[in-house]
Amino acid sequence: MPAFAQQRPCTMDDIYALPDGERAELIDGQIYYMAPPSTKHQRILSFLHLEIGNHIRSKGGTCEVFPAPFAVFLYADESKYLEPDISVICDKSKLDEHGYKGAPDWIIEIVSPSSSAMDYYTKLPLYREAGVREYWIVDPIKQTILAYNMEQAAAPTIYSFSDTIKVNIYDNLEINFSEMQL
Numbered sequence: 001m002p003a004f005a006q007q008r009p010c011t012m013d014d015i016y017a018l019p020d021g022e023r024a025e026l027i028d029g030q031i032y033y034m035a036p037p038s039t040k041h042q043r044i045l046s047f048l049h050l051e052i053g054n055h056i057r058s059k060g061g062t063c064e065v066f067p068a069p070f071a072v073f074l075y076a077d078e079s080k081y082l083e084p085d086i087s088v089i090c091d092k093s094k095l096d097e098h099g100y101k102g103a104p105d106w107i108i109e110i111v112s113p114s115s116s117a118m119d120y121y122t123k124l125p126l127y128r129e130a131g132v133r134e135y136w137i138v139d140p141i142k143q144t145i146l147a148y149n150m151e152q153a154a155a156p157t158i159y160s161f162s163d164t165i166k167v168n169i170y171d172n173l174e175i176n177f178s179e180m181q182l
Contacts, residue, residue: 010026011078044182052088064088064089068086080126086106088106106134108136111138124137151168
């Protein structure tokens with residue numbers, strides 16, 4: 001039986017060499033290409049970005065909210081380069097012109113048909129291990145939100161698009177999904 005040549009592990013150089021407009025993530029030497037987002041995806045992203053950003057600004061908060069595309073390098077070795085749909089960052093010392101070096105405080109991923117396995121199974125343990133404090137998976141097809149409080153070893157709380165959700169990393173932020181226009 002012939003031996004198959006092993007493909008070399010990909011690096012950040014491969015990510016930077018992608019054609020303009022092509023997006024991908026890098027996890028342990030493997031590139032995962034990302035499909036363009038749908039209109040519904042972008043509506044959800046815009047709603048959440050505005051709700052979170054307006055809350056931070058109205059309370060004089062120091063955290064920042066970054067919508068995709070925004071580079072998150074979970075570890076210094078750059079082995080895990082991700083572009084979460086929304087990253088809330090409170091430690092600005094880890095920000096530079098390339099993105100964020102470390103675990104954001106809160107990450108929100110909006111599921112698309114091509115990303116569901118990544119969002120539900122691949123990214124969850126990566127974010128937990130890296131120290132993300134809160135992780136939400138927003139699923140437009142199921143119209144659910146799985147909210148993980150990563151600081152507690154508990155199952156996620158499951159919400160629907162008609163619910164109001166208390167954000168764990170903030171004492172006074174609730175997001176009413178029924179106000180979202182799809």
